Amino acid sequence: xxxxxxxxxxxxxxxxxxxxxxxxxxxxxxxxxxxxxxxxxxxxxxxxxxxxxxxxxxxxxxxxxxxxxxxxxxxxxxxxxxxxxxxxxxxxxxxxxxxxxxxxxxxxxxxxxxxxxxxxxxxxxxxxxxxxxxxxxxxxxxxxxxxxxxxxxxxxxxxxxxxxxxxx
Amino acid sequence: xxxxxxxxxxxxxxxxxxxxxxxxxxxxxxxxxxxxxxxxxxxxxxxxxxxxxxxxxxxxxxxxxxxxxxxxxxxxxxxxxxxxxxxxxxxxxxxxxxxxxxxxxxxxxxxxxxxxxxxx
Numbered sequence: 001x002x003x004x005x006x007x008x009x010x011x012x013x014x015x016x017x018x019x020x021x022x023x024x025x026x027x028x029x030x031x032x033x034x035x036x037x038x039x040x041x042x043x044x045x046x047x048x049x050x051x052x053x054x055x056x057x058x059x060x061x062x063x064x065x066x067x068x069x070x071x072x073x074x075x076x077x078x079x080x081x082x083x084x085x086x087x088x089x090x091x092x093x094x095x096x097x098x099x100x101x102x103x104x105x106x107x108x109x110x111x112x113x114x115x116x117x118x119x120x121x122x123x124x125x126x127x128x129x130x131x132x133x134x135x136x137x138x139x140x141x142x143x144x145x146x147x148x149x150x151x152x153x154x155x156x157x158x159x160x161x162x163x164x165x166x167x168x
Numbered sequence: 169x170x171x172x173x174x175x176x177x178x179x180x181x182x183x184x185x186x187x188x189x190x191x192x193x194x195x196x197x198x199x200x201x202x203x204x205x206x207x208x209x210x211x212x213x214x215x216x217x218x219x220x221x222x223x224x225x226x227x228x229x230x231x232x233x234x235x236x237x238x239x240x241x242x243x244x245x246x247x248x249x250x251x252x253x254x255x256x257x258x259x260x261x262x263x264x265x266x267x268x269x270x271x272x273x274x275x276x277x278x279x280x281x282x283x284x285x286x287x288x
Contacts, residue, residue, distance in 0.1 A: 010169055014177050021181055021204055025188035030196055037200050040181075044207050051218045056210075056250055063254050068203070068261050075265050076196060079272050097190030105183035109176060120170050121218050129221045129244050130214075138244045139251070150255045157259035164266040167273075 009050055017043040030076050034069055041065045051121065053130030174215035181208035195268050195278040199261075206257050210250045217246025 020039035027033045041064045048057035128134060139147055181204060188201030221243035228239050268278060275282055 007169065010173065014173075017177070018180055018184070021184045024200060024204065025184060025192065025197070030194060033197055033200060037204065040204065041207065044211055047211055048214055051214055053214050053218065053247060056214060056247055059251065059254060060207075060210075063258060064203070064207070068258060071261060071265060072196065072200065075269060079269070079278065081194075081196070081278065094191045097187050100190055101183045101187035104186060105179055108179045108183075112172060112175060115172065121174070121215065121222060129217065129241065130247060134241065135244060135247055135251075138241060139248060143248050146252060150252060153256065153259050157262050161262040161266040164263065164270055 006050060009046070013043045013046045013050065017047070030081050031073065034072050034076065037072075038065045038069050041069070048130075051130065052128070055130055055132045055135050171215060171219050174212065178208045178212040178215075181205075181211070193279050193281055195271065195280050198280065199264055199268070203257065203261070206253060210253055213246045213250050213253075217243040217250075219243070220246070 017040055020036045020043065023036040024033050024040065027036060041060060045057040045060045045065075048054075048060060185201045185205035185208065188204070189198050192198055192201070221240075224239050224242035225235060228235050233239075271283070272278055
């Protein structure tokens with residue numbers, strides 16, 4: 001069994017994603033959590049590129065790591081939360097949460113036991129479904145109505161954010 | 169790569185998000201863990217989309233069928249769906265952060281343990 005460059009990259013990106021996701025939930029400082037979450041998003045984007053879904057990789061970086069996480073940082077710094085504000089809490093709650101999450105992971109992974117793992121993702125000639133040309137055609141022909149409705153969603157979210165954030 | 173690798177990776181990321189939601193008390197970090205769970209689902213959708221795409225192309229090539237546009241488009245629904253999940257997540261973040269800012273303005277804290285007025 002030979003180890004290809006794709007496999008090496010897959011394992012590196014997986015370890016990076018899991019490690020930074022763990023750091024998100026264990027960092028005391030909220031700013032560090034945001035920065036680790038950005039690292040997670042970058043490694044997930046790396047996975048998208050590995051799956052040759054270039055469009056979603058770029059959108060993930062621009063929308064998530066670029067826009068949403070800057071919004072998070074902005075709110076944290078606006079509220080001056082960048083100190084370790086979380087009070088000392090019961091460590092039993094922490095342990096119970098970890099056990100509950102671990103049990104969920106265990107059950108979900110165990111349900112995969114009888115799955116036929118014959119299906120693999122291998123690059124074949126002409127598999128360019130993740131490219132902007134194909135996705136754009138699909139988005140603006142078959143899915144043009146949901147696309148337009150999502151613009152209305154954005155408009156209502158914008159109005160909602162302004163109304164909620166306004167001083168009464 | 170076998171599809172099970174991607175499934176297990178996504179499940180692990182999703183579980184880490186759930187543990188974060190259950191253990192942390194800071195509302196902003198809970199919100200970030202929800203984003204993490206959304207991203208785990210996105211990764212799985214993209215992996216399944218590519219799996220179906222490659223399987224369809226390979227099946228057509230094996231049976232010596234002409235590779236049509238419809239076969240090349242197989243699995244694009246998954247990636248369109250991920251695109252819409254990102255759109256909805258962006259809208260959700262704007263409203264959610266506005267709510268957190270309002271909560272901070274009213275009770276001067278983002279600790280969810282202080283949000284117990286309905287209890288008393």
